[in-house]
Amino acid sequence: MTFDISRVRAAYPALRDGYAYLDGAAGTQVPSAVIEAIAETYRSGIGNAGGAFPASGRADAIVSECRRALADLTGASPEGVILGPNMTTLTYRLADTLSRRWGPGDEVVVSRLDHDANVRPWVQAAARQGATVRWAEVDISTAELPVGQFSELVTERTRLVAVTAASNIVGTRPNVAVIAAVAHAAGALCYVDGVHATPHVPVDVRSLGADFYATSSYKWSGPHIGAVVADPALLETLHPDRLAPAPAGVPGRFERGTPAYADLAGVVAAVDHLAGLDASAAGSRRDRVLTSMAAVERYEGELFARLLGGLAGMRHVTLYGKAPRRAPTAFFTVAGYTPREVAERLAAQAVNVWNGDNYAWELAGAFGLRDSGGGVRAGIVHYNDEAEVDRLLAAVAGLTT
Numbered sequence: 001m002t003f004d005i006s007r008v009r010a011a012y013p014a015l016r017d018g019y020a021y022l023d024g025a026a027g028t029q030v031p032s033a034v035i036e037a038i039a040e041t042y043r044s045g046i047g048n049a050g051g052a053f054p055a056s057g058r059a060d061a062i063v064s065e066c067r068r069a070l071a072d073l074t075g076a077s078p079e080g081v082i083l084g085p086n087m088t089t090l091t092y093r094l095a096d097t098l099s100r101r102w103g104p105g106d107e108v109v110v111s112r113l114d115h116d117a118n119v120r121p122w123v124q125a126a127a128r129q130g131a132t133v134r135w136a137e138v139d140i141s142t143a144e145l146p147v148g149q150f151s152e153l154v155t156e157r158t159r160l161v162a163v164t165a166a167s168n169i170v171g172t173r174p175n176v177a178v179i180a181a182v183a184h185a186a187g188a189l190c191y192v193d194g195v196h197a198t199p200h201v202p203v204d205v206r207s208l209g210a211d212f213y214a215t216s217s218y219k220w221s222g223p224h225i226g227a228v229v230a231d232p233a234l235l236e237t238l239h240p241d242r243l244a245p246a247p248a249g250v251p252g253r254f255e256r257g258t259p260a261y262a263d264l265a266g267v268v269a270a271v272d273h274l275a276g277l278d279a280s281a282a283g284s285r286r287d288r289v290l291t292s293m294a295a296v297e298r299y300e301g302e303l304f305a306r307l308l309g310g311l312a313g314m315r316h317v318t319l320y321g322k323a324p325r326r327a328p329t330a331f332f333t334v335a336g337y338t339p340r341e342v343a344e345r346l347a348a349q350a351v352n353v354w355n356g357d358n359y360a361w362e363l364a365g366a367f368g369l370r371d372s373g374g375g376v377r378a379g380i381v382h383y384n385d386e387a388e389v390d391r392l393l394a395a396v397a398g399l400t401t
């Protein structure tokens, strides 16, 4: 394994401003290669897709290359990659489409571990169709999502199980493969929110058992673009609303309007960037992604242990969540300070963290934090280093009352 943090950090111009960007869970910085790919798209001339001239051909090529890149990142097939502006928009679109098959007596399972973008679209679609929502609960003492409950929650009436591959506040990574297997045994589909997991671990949608896997490239060093990947054969069975002249085939019929071509070129560069994070990675881009993301998982895991160990030793800090399998994201409160005040004090020392419920609306409620300003979230991504973690720890240590 060759994960060289100075080489990685040098790829990110924004890191030169001296701030410790521990807010990656809300969106990452972007390496030069991504910025350059976006700029080059405009510099070379770009037209709308499907035309007779070269600049239009470049748009067609970018879309195809972007589907291939996302397929390499997730283990899906390029024909099953739906591109869009962000995960929330795509999930609403799929909830609208999938729920047309639901009616009274049908059931949908959602979890209180999830970001609201993988909860509310399903809850609202179920309400429209008269279907019933069943909730998978979190064990608040550990922030785990016990898988045992799914065999009770999922019945022959279940049409869909929506679950996250990693919590965006406490990092918990539930056993999605088992949950998906329970869903499939009952004939239900499994919609997996991979937005928080994708930047931190190697992803293989087939071994996860995800019928749909959603990701957002701005969480892994790309531009603000979302994608949902699925088996093209499954997409063939679904018919979203679309304009009469718009593509009728799969996956085009799930995409609305003119895409952000230059950003899609940036997504390709971001996947190439991830594939190159372990300098010793070899083989196809898919192979290199898997090797590099395994190196990222190890590197981030060590930094996260340092972060958690430091915070755990502070008597004025309350940490939430202690699942054994988790993405490197810490959520905590500090006695005597609101989460916003903590974030402001840290910002004054050039440490970026997020405060609030971070849209993990149900989980913040289950923790009893929703009405008190939520918590503080500090997340590690692959460009963070020990010095940044230590700066955060020193800043929090200084917040005694």
Ligand SMILES: Cc1ncc(COP(=O)(O)O)c(C=O)c1O
Pocket: 025, 026, 085, 086, 087, 088, 089, 115, 117, 118, 164, 166, 167, 168, 193, 194, 195, 196, 215, 216, 226
């Ligand atoms: C776990 C998770 N799911 C979904 C979303 C929503 O993603 P998007 O901003 O692409 O709509 C986020 C964004 O923070 C997230 O962290």
